[in-house]
Amino acid sequence: MLKRNLMVAAVLAGLTGAAAAQDAYNVGLTGALTGPAAGTYAPAVDGLRIYIDKVNAAGGVNGKKVNLILLDDSAQPAKAAANATRLVNDDKVVLLLNASLSSTFAPTIAESQKGNVPLIFASSVCPKDVYPPANALQFCTTAFAANYDSRAVLDFVKATAKEPVKLGLSAMAIPISRGEIDYAEELSKTLGMTPVSKQIIPPPTPDYTPFATLIKDAGANWVYSWAPWVTQVRTLEGLRRLGWTGDYIAWAHLEAENELARLKDGKLYVVGANALFQEDLPIHKEIAAAAKAANSQYPVNQMAEGWIAGMVIEAALKAAGWPANTDKVTASLSNLKVDLKGLRGGELQWTKDNHFRTKQYYRVYRFDEAKGAIVRVRDWQAFDVK
Amino acid sequence: MQLAINIAVLTAIYALIACGYVLIYRVSRVLNLAHGELMMLSAYLLITTASLFSKTPFIALGAAIFLSLCVGVLVYLFLMRRMTGEMVLAAVLTTVALGVLLRGLVVLIWSAQQQNPAQALGWVNHSLPVFGGRISAAGAALIATTALVYVGLFLFLRFSRYGIRMRAAGQNPLLAAQRGISLHVIYALAWGLSTLTGALAGILISLDSGLDSTMVLIGLKAFPAALVGGLDSLVGALLGSLIIAAAEVLMIYYVDALLSDVVPFLVLILMLVFRPWGLFGTREELDRV
Amino acid sequence: MSSREPRASGYFRSSYAQGLRLLETRTQWTALVLFLTALGIFPFTATSFQLDLACQVFLAAIGAIALMLLTGYAGQVSLGHAGLIAAGAFTAGILFKEFGAKFWITIPAAAVVGALIGLIFGLPSLRLRGLYLAVSTLALHFIVVYLGGEYETKRGFSTGILIDAPRVGDFIIRDRKIWYFVLLSFAAAALLISLNLLRSRTGRAWAAIRSHETIAEALGIGVPAHKLLAFVISSSMTAVAGALFGYYRGFVSVEAFSLFLSIQYVAMIIIGGMGSLLGAILGAVFVTLLPYVIEYAVAQLPNARSYAGMLAAFNYAAFGVVMILFLIFEPQGLVGIWRRVQNYFLLWPFKQKPLGGGRK
Known part of the structure; x- marks a missing residue:
């Protein structure tokens, strides 16, 4: 028995290695990167990753890098719960993202409420809580939305x-x-x-x-x-x-x-x-070029959701300033306007009560x-x- | 009429899958719970062969089916051979583990994206009018293949040398071995054939309606059909498939589509309570001290 | 853990009471005290991610112990374990949502519901054996998941039922450290109950049934009653684990209880080692932590990010491989390895087992 405990301790000690970059904005995502549902979410998440890499390469936000932590939940609620716990408590993220099936919403929301961390649903369906009057901590950039x-x-x-x-x-x-x-x-x-x-x-x-x-x-x-x-x-x-x-x-x-x-x-x-993407707007060309440079394995025309999430994160962090904390990020998210450059019908705007968007096109x-x-x-x- | 066609297609799907379970169970008393995964693997193999032989769809199909046969034999040689003589339950759990492994490998190799083998083969799934209803070409192919496979298996088991050996090994392995039948060859053959029929099912289903990891669950749904008919009887598998398919389609038509997911298992429980060995199965021997 | 033989070589018991004792030697006492202290200190030194893992292990351990009683001791195979966990979780969730019931009502209620389901699904075991039984328990899983899904949709909880943290008076159990101790005590209770069952008449009857039903019947053991009892106790414990899962995670939803979860539990008792409670616990630890260890290992590789998309698939494959390796090369499981290591030191410098000595 004692041996078992030592083994556990050793394993656990090993797991803490997750390096939390001190001099960067920590942003964490739990998503269906693999597993049966991944086809819908993984390309979007890859788009987000490429966007953030591009931002970092250009000097980051407010002179600081964005440390995007991607964790896979395979659309399993239990795994999503463990991921969210880890992101909120150990990695001390200022912003939490969910890109997975709706079954993972409940555990992610539970952790976001416990830790008072704002939560953006990116490429996963928008829950009703983001419609006016919105829950203070939940936001949604995804195109599709119930009702x-x-x-x-x-x-x-x-x-x-x-x-x-x-x-x-x-x-x-x-x-x-x-x-x-x-x-x-x-x-x-x-x-x-x-x-x-x-x-x-x-x-x-x-x-x-x-x-x-x-x-x-x-x-x-x-x-x-x-x-x-x-x-x-x-x-x-x-x-x-x-x-x-x-x-x-x-x-x-x-x-x-x-x-x-x-x-x-x-x-x-x-x-x-x-x-x-067949509209071939300048922004689409930009995404295609970035995806090609990053050698992505996913089809470019499935990356728009991730790109939009990236634009929103960049804008929100910029407005939150440095050093950022969860309250500042929540505040800047609650009063945000992002020009989506034609990816959608108009700009994405969030207000105190509306965390979905004021106009949906x-x-x-x-x-x-x-x-x-x-x-x-x-x-x-x-x-x-x- | 469309109702009858729908039942016929679903029966063909289940029967083609179920005979894979029966073949292995009959010779070695092992239930292959990785059958669904092997089916899926075959359909993915078709994706690869289709890209290799993009000009000649029939070669691609043939290559995928042949590869599946090899996979079945290899699975026996490198994995299940070690489990012969072990507790049956351990062998069944090994197939479960194999299934988990295959699910992971398939995603590692082909990614989790939805695939369309029909498109990869450059083949269009037309629909044909029959008896006042309509049936898709792949559906018709499924029914024809199932009929062929069953007739083939009946003849094989009844008249061919290896078929008779297979039945002997299933009835009494010890006696069969003493009469000079090589059990390992027979078992490997059973695994190969079972994977082959599973491959036919997997490939035809994926030609009809695309391919992703839910294929595994279809394999699992065919399993009650094999059990209701009796796990060691091919006739039983056919009849069991008909019963399960009819129950499912009628449930969708007249009661609640959501129940269609549960109905096979409800029929299964009823069967287990009243006649656990199935409609045509052999009754297991009583324990002796 | 339950030592039927003394630590040292030789057999020194001179009464039945001695044979029933859980701890026999001073070394065992010391080990137990040290182990408990380590468990007690752990939450104050761990990060919350590690605490979360520990809590997951405790939850898994309860389920694995319950399954071990049923499969490893009474010899009744079950593939419907996830269904039972779901049943417990949904009992708690529904009682909370519909009646605002407190946890001291919902958790016993989950136990009762689990026992009832166990009784119903134990009935086929009176006629069925081995594979057929496994299949009938598989049906249980589909039925429970169907009913749970219907409830979620009909009541409009489309993303799962959220459950508030349990509250005792004004005190809300939310802190992970407290959860750690709550779950630890439940796991310990499950272990103690099982140990006591196994060293009493019931446990012996189960072992007899597993070895040979006909002989057990001839020896005067009530085979049907004991089989049903195994189902009832195991299901009841599992359902409690399910209810605890609901409270700990703060939600219940059908998607959390897939067929794969049942497979994981079966894997726990195989990898741990059939017929041993220590095995159930070791298996629970191993299976729960394996994906995280793999994740950590992959993160150490150069260019880790590009593998991130492969992780779950990799986990699946590794899980399958580990299960196969254990089934083929170490059917005794982790406990088998542990015993071999023990024997090595016990018998040193000899290699073979001296007569009557060493642990089996």
């Missing part, structure tokens, strides 16, 4: 549809996606649409056809899905295989740009808050079969966040 997305989608459907809309809905059987689809179902009724079928699909489903059959047989002419990309696209593929020819609208996840080109489906609309894209390219269907549409 507002469905409002934008249904608004577009209403404006586009020529005949009465019979709406089919599809969600993945995870709480966050189900909640949003339930919300969309209620909202569609108030907009004069008829929700005809709502399918909640368990994630390890070998065959989506049974679900697609039900939606098709219910007579849907529009189908809306707000779920991880797999569910969105497999439901569509299932429907098309059954010969369904209606319009399909889904959220433009990071993968959307590549996937639209792969599917070549003229009636698949994606709604998003980020400009696609949406754009709709689809693949044009005649042109053989992705085209804009509707340009930036602003929704006030109150």
